[in-house]
Amino acid sequence: MAEQLKMTGIKKIFPGVVALDDVDFRLLPGEIHALMGENGAGKSTLIKVLTGVYDIDGGEIELAGERVRFTGPLQAQQAGISTVYQEVNLCPNLSVAENIFIGREPRKFGRIQWSETRKRAQASLARLDLDIDVTAQLDSYSLAIQQMVAIARATDVGTTKVLILDEPTSSLDASEVEQLFTIMRRLKADGVAILFVSHFLDQVYEIADRMTVLRNGRLIGEYRTDELPQMQLVSKMIGKELEALEQIEEHAKDTTAVERGTPIVEARELGRDGAIAPFSLTIHAGEVVGLAGLLGSGRTELARLLFGADRPDRGELLIDGKPHTVKAPRDAMAEGIAFSSENRRTEGIIGELTVRENMILAMQAARGWTRPIPRRKQDELVEQYIKALQIRPADPERLVRDLSGGNQQKVLLARWLITEPRLLIIDEPTRGIDVGAKAEIQRLVAQLADGGMAVLFVSAELEEVLRLSHKIEVLRDRRLVEELENGADVDADRIMQTIASGATT
Amino acid sequence: MIDVSTPPATGPQAQKRGGRRVYRPNTKHIPVLATLALLVVMYSIGVYNYESFGDTQVFLNIFVDNAFLLVVAVGMTFVILTGGIDLSVGAVIALTTTVAATLLAAGWPAGVVLPLVLLIGTVMGLGMGAVIHFFKVEPFIATLAGMFLARGLALLIDRNSIPITNDFWTQMAQKRFRFDDGVFISLNVVIAAIVVLIAAIVLAWTRFGRNVYAIGGNADSALLMGLPVGRTRIAVYTLSGFCASLGGVLYSFYTSSGYSLHGQGLELDAIAAVVIGGVLLTGGSGYVLGTVLGVMVLGLIQTIITFQGDLNSWWTRIVVGVLLFAFIVLQRLVTRKAK
Numbered sequence: 001m002a003e004q005l006k007m008t009g010i011k012k013i014f015p016g017v018v019a020l021d022d023v024d025f026r027l028l029p030g031e032i033h034a035l036m037g038e039n040g041a042g043k044s045t046l047i048k049v050l051t052g053v054y055d056i057d058g059g060e061i062e063l064a065g066e067r068v069r070f071t072g073p074l075q076a077q078q079a080g081i082s083t084v085y086q087e088v089n090l091c092p093n094l095s096v097a098e099n100i101f102i103g104r105e106p107r108k109f110g111r112i113q114w115s116e117t118r119k120r121a122q123a124s125l126a127r128l129d130l131d132i133d134v135t136a137q138l139d140s141y142s143l144a145i146q147q148m149v150a151i152a153r154a155t156d157v158g159t160t161k162v163l164i165l166d167e168p169t170s171s172l173d174a175s176e177v178e179q180l181f182t183i184m185r186r187l188k189a190d191g192v193a194i195l196f197v198s199h200f201l202d203q204v205y206e207i208a209d210r211m212t213v214l215r216n217g218r219l220i221g222e223y224r225t226d227e228l229p230q231m232q233l234v235s236k237m238i239g240k241e242l243e244a245l246e247q248i249e250e251h252a253k254d255t256t257a258v259e260r261g262t263p264i265v266e267a268r269e270l271g272r273d274g275a276i277a278p279f280s281l282t283i284h285a286g287e288v289v290g291l292a293g294l295l296g297s298g299r300t301e302l303a304r305l306l307f308g309a310d311r312p313d314r315g316e317l318l319i320d321g322k323p324h325t326v327k328a329p330r331d332a333m334a335e336g337i338a339f340s341s342e343n344r345r346t347e348g349i350i351g352e353l354t355v356r357e358n359m360i361l362a363m364q365a366a367r368g369w370t371r372p373i374p375r376r377k378q379d380e381l382v383e384q385y386i387k388a389l390q391i392r393p394a395d396p397e398r399l400v401r402d403l404s405g406g407n408q409q410k411v412l413l414a415r416w417l418i419t420e421p422r423l424l425i426i427d428e429p430t431r432g433i434d435v436g437a438k439a440e441i442q443r444l445v446a447q448l449a450d451g452g453m454a455v456l457f458v459s460a461e462l463e464e465v466l467r468l469s470h471k472i473e474v475l476r477d478r479r480l481v482e483e484l485e486n487g488a489d490v491d492a493d494r495i496m497q498t499i500a501s502g503a504t505t
Numbered sequence: 506m507i508d509v510s511t512p513p514a515t516g517p518q519a520q521k522r523g524g525r526r527v528y529r530p531n532t533k534h535i536p537v538l539a540t541l542a543l544l545v546v547m548y549s550i551g552v553y554n555y556e557s558f559g560d561t562q563v564f565l566n567i568f569v570d571n572a573f574l575l576v577v578a579v580g581m582t583f584v585i586l587t588g589g590i591d592l593s594v595g596a597v598i599a600l601t602t603t604v605a606a607t608l609l610a611a612g613w614p615a616g617v618v619l620p621l622v623l624l625i626g627t628v629m630g631l632g633m634g635a636v637i638h639f640f641k642v643e644p645f646i647a648t649l650a651g652m653f654l655a656r657g658l659a660l661l662i663d664r665n666s667i668p669i670t671n672d673f674w675t676q677m678a679q680k681r682f683r684f685d686d687g688v689f690i691s692l693n694v695v696i697a698a699i700v701v702l703i704a705a706i707v708l709a710w711t712r713f714g715r716n717v718y719a720i721g722g723n724a725d726s727a728l729l730m731g732l733p734v735g736r737t738r739i740a741v742y743t744l745s746g747f748c749a750s751l752g753g754v755l756y757s758f759y760t761s762s763g764y765s766l767h768g769q770g771l772e773l774d775a776i777a778a779v780v781i782g783g784v785l786l787t788g789g790s791g792y793v794l795g796t797v798l799g800v801m802v803l804g805l806i807q808t809i810i811t812f813q814g815d816l817n818s819w820w821t822r823i824v825v826g827v828l829l830f831a832f833i834v835l836q837r838l839v840t841r842k843a844k
Contacts, residue, residue: 073728093721
């Protein structure tokens with residue numbers, strides 16, 4: 001069958017990052033095609049290229065056999081590519097009918113025919129089995145209805161050849177998702193090619209005919225949904241062969257049992273709408289708790305909640321067994337909780353400052369700016385940690401931006417260690433650093449735990465989590481789905497199963 | 506997370522969800538209704554307290570004395586509906602009257618001067634709109650610069666008040682439309698009424714008008730929906746510039762003079778009238794009719810203070826300030842309730 005849309009060798013470069021590298025992608029008429037990959041794999045970039053938001057740096061786009069190149073969303077729309085975004089991109093202050101037709105209202109002598117507009121809006125919503133008051137303001141309806149209105153707008157143009165649904169289900173409940181799927185099937189029967197993006201694997205398997213997997217901006221492959229089991233899909237998305245994952249198990253586990261008294265931190269049904277579903281979790285002194293899950297599964301969100309970087313909507317947080325409200329990172333820091341962020345460039349390291357200045361930042365913040373740390377004390381501390389963490393070059397006055405990624409990460413760690421936290425939350429400490437530095441940081445985490453510090457270790461690499469953690473919390477779809485005591489029976493395969501299947505909720 | 510075993514719930518459920526909406530007074534209309542109520546109360550107080558306050562002519566004089574403000578406020582309504590602001594309008598009035606008076610004094614024919622001054626204001630608006638759109642400059646800053654520019658130009662041309670003695674101008678200024686019982690309105694009022702009418706039609710029934718609302722609602726969405734955001738935004742400031750210079754022409758009819766210090770602080774009166782008239786300062790909601798009511802409120806305050814006689818005219822400012830504050834709080838409450 002001839003492709004409705006064919007993209008070949010697509011390349012998109014942002015300063016310092018190749019977001020898409022030689023990616024091929026095709027859509028057949030009358031199919032639902034899922035675009036799969038972790039956050040940062042290049043899905044959004046590909047969609048933005050397709051909808052004309054970004055221009056490409058290489059490659060070709062063919063729509064219904066004709067070569068096209070879009071310079072803006074309007075051109076893409078006119079060519080027959082309609083998009084429904086995750087966030088409803090409509091005007092909340094206008095009526096439903098207007099939102100469907102604005103920009104192409106029926107007119108007579110330049111005057112908008114309102115009754116005609118309403119009639120057509122009613123009809124186009126009726127096609128989606130929706131009968132609502134189209135004169136009402138859009139924001140008087142639920143998000144789900146708004147999403148439907150967005151779809152009505154996208155599909156009303158009779159010429160829609162390609163419909164892109166970017167995470168349309170993230171704000172919908174189960175019955176609303178079904179409703180959406182019914183509409184998708186109908187559009188598919190009408191010959192529309194649908195590109196569907198979702199983090200929910202179950203949904204993808206329910207609705208998609210084929211899927212394309214991206215990883216790190218590269219094409220991994222195109223598969224028929226019924227020929228690719230979920231487990232294999234997950235391993236393709238995160239880039240580890242099943243055999244390789246199994247081998248990790250053979251690594252000796254050097255985690256020893258910890259004595260568990262009163263937990264330092266205990267979360268009871270703590271949750272935040274849209275970030276992470278309510279979860280319960282305990283972290284004891286000397287314990288390493290690992291958070292495992294795909295990117296976007298809610299790992300960072302969970303960590304931020306514990307640190308007070310985000311405010312929880314529900315549940316309670318106990319510190320040393322006593323209820324505690326952590327309103328801001330300051331409160332968490334006062335309780336001895338430290339958080340080393342996953343984005344060391346944007347949220348952690350300040351490149352224009354020296355190693356010394358970066359290291360003492362958190363301690364200084366904890367003391368307050370009116371009580372500067374004496375220079376001699378600074379030098380002492382900094383020297384001590386440079387030695388302990390083997391930071392190279394061992395020069396406290398060097399600008400941090402000149403250090404390698406691994407050493408920057410160590411500086412960031414040192415910043416928090418200087419404050420002598422009781423609980424250290426580290427998010428992706430080993431991302432993007434070389435193997436040697438990785439091993440050192442892992443060793444350090446183990447040492448810290450032996451010394452009595454509690455560590456919440458967040459990592460995309462199951463291997464690491466398995467090697468270091470006493471207890472592993474598995475997350476999927478922004479929900480804590482399983483807690484595993486790390487032992488001989490726990491291996492990467494076991495965790496992957498939980499991540500991939502919907503069974504153990 | 507998503508339980509896909511739930512039986513598909515399509516049509517009926519959605520219908521029910523839509524149909525469950527109970528009727529409540531449209532939140533969009535609340536600020537306008539509040540202004541109307543305020544107007545009625547103020548008028549009643551005036552009639553009750555002061556002799557001959559209830560004369561029709563007193564009421565009509567509100568429009569006669571504020572026709573220029575009404576025209577300026579209509580332009581401002583468009584700007585504020587997109588979520589922007591135009592601080593240059595008062596200065597544009599000064600520039601318009603000064604240029605008109607100077608050229609007329611130099612013997613230029615009115616038929617040339619009138620279109621020319623309207624063009625000056627329009628082009629200034631176009632320029633500010635272009636700066637705002639192409640250089641992504643905050644409207645506040647761009648129009649502040651426009652304000653300094655226009656006022657400076659006016660002062661450069663002439664520091665003194667210039668009387669206008671041109672025949673056409675005098676005729677226009679003295680033109681009265683009389684009704685049966687002896688009451689009258691000036692030409693200015695008729696012009697302002699036409700401007701209001703056209704603006705109301707444009708906002709309600711043209712794509713340009715609806716795009717103005719869409720941009721005020723969510724400019725990013727409007728762009729993704731494929732609407733001509735840039736073009737509309739520039740057009741809105743151009744329109745405001747035109748309205749300001751037309752207001753300037755009316756002002757020169759009204760005062761028979763051109764003066765570089767005319768219209769000082771008038772931009773704030775116009776913004777106050779628009780906001781009191783129920784247009785949301787963040788954009789996307791409001792009507793021209795509200796603006797008319799807003800101007801009437803300002804005019805009525807002045808009238809009451811004049812009738813009272815022993816009050817300092819600065820009381821106008823104080824009352825406007827209090828009302829403005831009250832209406833902004835009202836807007837906040839109404840939008841919060843709508844959420």
